[in-house]
Every structure is written in structure tokens, then in C-alpha cells.
Amino acid sequence: MAAPGQVIGLLGGSFDPAHDGHVHITREAMRRFGLTHVWWLVSPGNPLKPHPPAPLADRMARARRVMDHPRVTVTAIEARLGTRYTAATLRRLVHLYPRTRFVWLMGADNLVQFDRWQDWRWIMENVPVGILARPGDRIGARTSRAARLYSRFRLPSRASALLGRRPAPSWCFVNVPMVSVSSTMLRDRGDWSGHVTETR
Numbered sequence: 001m002a003a004p005g006q007v008i009g010l011l012g013g014s015f016d017p018a019h020d021g022h023v024h025i026t027r028e029a030m031r032r033f034g035l036t037h038v039w040w041l042v043s044p045g046n047p048l049k050p051h052p053p054a055p056l057a058d059r060m061a062r063a064r065r066v067m068d069h070p071r072v073t074v075t076a077i078e079a080r081l082g083t084r085y086t087a088a089t090l091r092r093l094v095h096l097y098p099r100t101r102f103v104w105l106m107g108a109d110n111l112v113q114f115d116r117w118q119d120w121r122w123i124m125e126n127v128p129v130g131i132l133a134r135p136g137d138r139i140g141a142r143t144s145r146a147a148r149l150y151s152r153f154r155l156p157s158r159a160s161a162l163l164g165r166r167p168a169p170s171w172c173f174v175n176v177p178m179v180s181v182s183s184t185m186l187r188d189r190g191d192w193s194g195h196v197t198e199t200r
């Protein structure tokens, strides 16, 4: 699945459902962070979210319809590995693919609460992190605890293309054009409730 020399961006998410915002940040991340590939890690369930998402098979099917790019793979690898926490997933991937470079990708909203993630410092210290602007979260992200504690490891956005080749800790925030869609918005509009009412 991964080959030596590749620089693979990992976009973890509930994808409940996948939408144009995910597609947009994936394309921007490939361009800005010098990634050769991106994997969408469709999560068995975000450990911080109280309600379980739609069935994994439905979210995978929708994600594969929405994201059509030869260098993007939609995968349920966390379900296969039996991991739910990102640090555990990354530990396994780094072990399985020692000659591949990984970059953890996330929207700015996740940097705001990153210090609540399990072993978040391990993530910062072992895998470069690429952060993409999201409506409403740009300032909160840049002033977050994680951003402050790791401020001296921040790569300036003009050097973002180097992120995937740098040793951790290294993180970079890029101010990409923003798309305001969210899965919450789509669920609230009734556009998605797994296989039961999906119309697309």
C-alpha cells in the first residue's frame, strides 16, 4: 500500500458524511505540503464525540464517491488495525511502513483541541503535522495550547512544501481558500443519515 520515498498525507475523519470541504483540503494539502499521496482514514468513531457515526461501510462508500483522485486512497485501516486513537494508528503505520514518510493532516478546528487528544505530544514529536485553515477557527488554532507549546517548531507557510521531508517535530499552518461546508451542516439539513436516506 505504501512505498519507500512516498510522502503520504493522512486525513483522519468521521466523514459522516464526506463532503466538498474534505476534497478541497485534500487537494490543497497535496499541493502545499509536497505530498505524493493522501489516505483518508475513515474512523471507526472519534473518541471525543459522544454519538456514534453512521455505519462505516456507508461512510466509506460515500467517501469513495466524493473523492475521486488517482493519488488519494479512501481506507478503513483503523478498523482493520483495531485502533481508534490517532497516536495508536500512527505508531502502527510508522512501524508497518518504516521507509514511508507520513504527514498528519487536519483542519484548524482540530488544532484548537489537539491538546485533549491521547498522546498528542507523541504525535507532534514523531509525525509532521499539516494544518489547513477552516472558517471560524484560524485564530483559535494559532493561539491554541498545542500551537503555543510547539511554536518554535512551526514551519512558515512559505516553506510549506518542505513539511513532508522534515523531521518531527514540525508543523505548518496554511491559509488556504476556505470552504464552509461541514458534516454537521449536511446532517442537520437531512442530506445524510447513512444508507437509510442517502439520495445522492
Ligand SMILES: Nc1ncnc2c1ncn2[C@@H]1O[C@H](COP(=O)(O)OP(=O)(O)OP(=O)(O)O)[C@@H](O)[C@H]1O
Residues within 6 Å of the ligand: 011, 012, 013, 014, 015, 016, 021, 022, 025, 105, 106, 107, 108, 109, 110, 132, 133, 134, 135, 179, 180, 181, 182, 183, 184, 185
Ligand atoms: N470545510 C473544511 N475546511 C477545513 N477542514 C475541514 C473542513 N471539513 C472538514 N475538515 C477537516 O477534515 C477532517 C475530518 O473532518 P470530519 O470528518 O470531522 O468533518 P466535519 O465536517 O468536521 O464533521 P462534523 O461537522 O461532524 O464535526 C478534520 O481534520 C476537519 O478539521
Ligand SMILES: O=C(O)c1ccc[n+]([C@@H]2O[C@H](COP(=O)([O-])O)[C@@H](O)[C@H]2O)c1
Residues within 6 Å of the ligand: 011, 012, 013, 014, 015, 041, 043, 045, 046, 047, 048, 049, 084, 085, 086, 087, 110, 116, 117, 118
Ligand atoms: O486520538 C485522539 O485522542 C483523537 C481525538 C479526537 C479526534 N481524533 C481524530 O481526529 C480525526 C478527525 O476527527 P473528526 O471526528 O473530527 O472527523 C479522526 O481521525 C479522529 O480519530 C483523535
